Amino acid sequence: MDMYDVILKKRRGLELSTDELEFLVNGYTRGDIPDYQMAAWLMAVFFQGLSLRETVDLTMAMARSGTRLDLSEVPGVKVDKHSTGGVGDKTTLVLAPLLAACGVPVAKMSGRGLGHTGGTIDKLASIPAFKTDLDIDTFRRQVKEIGLAVTGAGPELAPADKKIYALRDVTATVDSIPLIASSVMSKKIAGGADALVLDVKTGDGAFMKEVDAAVALARVMVDIGNRVGLKTVAVVTDMNQPLGFTVGNAVEVREAISTLRGDGPADLADLCLALGSEMLLLAERARDRRDARALLAEALATGAALDKFAAWVKAQGGDEAVVHDPSLLPRATRQVPVTAPAEGYVCHIAAEKVGRAAVLLGAGRRVKDEPVDPAAGIVLKKKVGEIVSEKEVLAVLHTNKDHFADAEALLLEAFSLGPTPPPAGPLIHYLINANGVFPYGEVGA
Numbered sequence: 001m002d003m004y005d006v007i008l009k010k011r012r013g014l015e016l017s018t019d020e021l022e023f024l025v026n027g028y029t030r031g032d033i034p035d036y037q038m039a040a041w042l043m044a045v046f047f048q049g050l051s052l053r054e055t056v057d058l059t060m061a062m063a064r065s066g067t068r069l070d071l072s073e074v075p076g077v078k079v080d081k082h083s084t085g086g087v088g089d090k091t092t093l094v095l096a097p098l099l100a101a102c103g104v105p106v107a108k109m110s111g112r113g114l115g116h117t118g119g120t121i122d123k124l125a126s127i128p129a130f131k132t133d134l135d136i137d138t139f140r141r142q143v144k145e146i147g148l149a150v151t152g153a154g155p156e157l158a159p160a161d162k163k164i165y166a167l168r169d170v171t172a173t174v175d176s177i178p179l180i181a182s183s184v185m186s187k188k189i190a191g192g193a194d195a196l197v198l199d200v201k202t203g204d205g206a207f208m209k210e211v212d213a214a215v216a217l218a219r220v221m222v223d224i225g226n227r228v229g230l231k232t233v234a235v236v237t238d239m240n241q242p243l244g245f246t247v248g249n250a251v252e253v254r255e256a257i258s259t260l261r262g263d264g265p266a267d268l269a270d271l272c273l274a275l276g277s278e279m280l281l282l283a284e285r286a287r288d289r290r291d292a293r294a295l296l297a298e299a300l301a302t303g304a305a306l307d308k309f310a311a312w313v314k315a316q317g318g319d320e321a322v323v324h325d326p327s328l329l330p331r332a333t334r335q336v337p338v339t340a341p342a343e344g345y346v347c348h349i350a351a352e353k354v355g356r357a358a359v360l361l362g363a364g365r366r367v368k369d370e371p372v373d374p375a376a377g378i379v380l381k382k383k384v385g386e387i388v389s390e391k392e393v394l395a396v397l398h399t400n401k402d403h404f405a406d407a408e409a410l411l412l413e414a415f416s417l418g419p420t421p422p423p424a425g426p427l428i429h430y431l432i433n434a435n436g437v438f439p440y441g442e443v444g445a
């Protein structure tokens with residue numbers, strides 16, 4: 001087989017065989033196929049697309065390129081959850097202990113922050129002494145013992161995706177639906193879960209700015225999962241403003257703990273109940289959505305979910321005292337209020353700008369492997385639809401930096417104020433499963 005022919009075939013819009021896709025992924029992972037040929041092929045895919053069969057084959061070739069985790073010795077249906085990346089998205093911190101408290105084992109590999117979007121591993125790393133790099137045996141043992149473990153995805157998980165993603169990043173080929181779908185799903189399949197709930201974000205702060213594109217991506221990922229025996233459902237959710245009030249690391253852990261106490265922001269709590277219900281249904285722990293919500297509400301009300309969070313922190317070596325006293329989490333030396341330039345209604349909070357401002361304060365990385373400041377971040381005081389008066393505080397910057405005028409300016413730019421409140425949009429747009437696409441508001445119990 002010759003890479004030149006594989007590129008030419010795709011450039012002409014023809015369908016590649018399973019063997020050709022396997023040859024391409026294995027050859028590139030081993031280093032036999034050079035970057036320039038892979039880059040040419042990626043650009044051909046960007047313009048010509050891939051059929052569902054090709055996308056499934058590409059996904060499986062990438063999933064097989066490294067270790068596939070075997071979780072069969074953990075009893076029960078293992079349900080994973082994945083978000084395509086958002087700003088202020090701390091749902092995993094709430095859902096993992098909540099589901100474990102409902103008896104569903106959670107074995108999750110998570111990522112670090114990417115661009116303006118945060119990552120679960122960076123948030124967990126803000127808990128003093130919390131270990132985010134469990135070896136596979138410890139990871140499996142912990143899931144068996146306490147029902148949950150979350151670790152960073154090591155280099156052995158889908159190495160083909162890591163190499164291809166790095167090349168896509170510098171060749172303007174990231175935002176292709178079959179390439180994103182195969183990248184995400186290869187890692188989820190290699191992660192060894194039995195079922196998966198995808199939270200596909202749409203809006204200003206998401207990869208997919210338009211709802212239709214998010215639905216199209218969700219459909220491809222749901223189809224891939226269900227074709228290869230990973231029961232998958234997706235919800236398409238709003239990222240036109242940050243989720244909750246906090247963006248950063250320790251500030252987000254604090255908000256997750258409040259949510260586990262039943263005291264969290266409405267949008268975060270609602271999304272956790274919606275995602276958690278789908279996870280309980282896939283795990284066959286609930287008869288229907290009403291039953292699922294009742295189980296989740298009970299685990300929150302009895303404190304079982306918060307206790308599970310404490311057990312999780314302890315099991316991963318972290319200081320569990322933070323669960324009962326969140327003031328023990330890292331706190332920045334400066335807390336700088338950003339005030340409204342005029343009175344009006346908050347019409348929009350550009351999530352991407354808020355995410356970028358948080359990175360400038362130290363909460364994320366501007367260059368690969370830059371250290372992250374666990375205390376840095378942003379706490380919003382106003383959300384979309386609220387009224388503010390001139391000079392009222394819109395948000396507070398948390399930083400250890402001496403110079404933060406750029407972050408301040410970006411945050412102010414993120415807020416659009418207007419004379420009337422904006423129309424309220426849905427938090428959850430659609431549910432997508434093997435049977436089709438359903439407006440979430442019409443999905444019954």
Ligand code: URA
Pocket residue numbers: 084165174179180181183184
């Ligand atoms: N996240 C991934 O893991 N892969 C992509 O291609 C895009 C976002």
